[in-house]
Amino acid sequence: MDIRIHASFLPHTDADAALTFYRDILGFEVRNDVAYGGMRWITVGPAGAPGTPSIVLFPPAASPGVTEDEQRTVAEMMAKGTYAAIVLATADVDGSFDKIQAKGVEVVQEPTDQPYGVRDCAVRDPSGNLIRLQQVR
Numbered sequence: 001m002d003i004r005i006h007a008s009f010l011p012h013t014d015a016d017a018a019l020t021f022y023r024d025i026l027g028f029e030v031r032n033d034v035a036y037g038g039m040r041w042i043t044v045g046p047a048g049a050p051g052t053p054s055i056v057l058f059p060p061a062a063s064p065g066v067t068e069d070e071q072r073t074v075a076e077m078m079a080k081g082t083y084a085a086i087v088l089a090t091a092d093v094d095g096s097f098d099k100i101q102a103k104g105v106e107v108v109q110e111p112t113d114q115p116y117g118v119r120d121c122a123v124r125d126p127s128g129n130l131i132r133l134q135q136v137r
Contacts, residue, residue, distance in 0.1 A: 004053075005053045006053060006054070007043070007053055007054040007055065007056050008053065008054075008055055008056070008086060009055075009056045009057075009058055010055055010056070010057055010058070010084050010086060010125070010127070010129050011057075011058055011059070011060040011074070011078060011083065011084055011127060011129070012042070012057045012058065012059065012060075012125075012126075012127045013060075013075075013078060013126070013127045013128075014126060014127065015040040015042060015057070015059070017126035017127070018042060018057045018125065018126060018127060019033075019042055019044075019057075020126075021105075021125045021126050022042075022044040022055070022057065022125070023044065024103075025100060025103045025105060026088075026100070026131075027047055028044040028045055028046060028047060028055075029044065029045060029046070029047040029048070030042065030043070030044055031043040031044060031045055031050075031054055037062075039059040039061065039062050040059065041056060041057065041058050041059070041062075042056070042057040043055070043056050043057075044057065055086065060074050060075070060078070078127055078128045078129075079128055080128065081108075081124050081128040081129070081130060082128075083128065083129070084129045084130070085129060085130035085131070085132065086129065086130075086131060086132070087132045087133075087134055088131065088132065088133050088134070089133075089134055089135070089136070090133050090134070090135055091135065092135065093111050093119050093120060093121055093133050093134065093135035094111050094119075096121075096133055097110065097111050097121045097133065100123055100133075101123075105123045105124070106123060106124040107121075107122075107123055108121075108122035108123055108124060108130065109121050109122040113137075117136065117137055118134045118135060118136055118137060119134070119135045119137060120132055120133060120134040120135065121133050
């Protein structure tokens with residue numbers, strides 16, 4: 001079988017803020033930007049690397065079959081930063097962290113050597129999603 005990751009989904013509460021974070025702060029390229037039914041899906045990925053998996057930033061209200069109560073729960077979890085996360089790789093976690101922190105991003109954890117063999121840090125995007133940056137030792 002030839003199965004690989006094509007895209008991961010992260011919810012957003014503000015499409016413009018999400019676009020600014022992933023494009024202007026993380027340096028990702030915009031691969032798609034689609035508006036439909038008053039909502040907006042933005043697909044981003046590492047610049048100049050079209051074969052790498054994408055991140056689709058989506059409005060959580062667009063998820064089919066989710067009740068209004070569940071939407072409220074998702075919104076509460078997003079506001080607390082406990083709903084979604086993604087782990088990104090970098091060759092220089094300290095340098096990347098310094099650049100991201102200089103742009104005023106919410107820091108969750110400064111670069112730290114972890115006992116499981118990586119050096120990493122964590123920040124939150126404007127919707128509360130946890131973004132971990134890891135550098136393999």
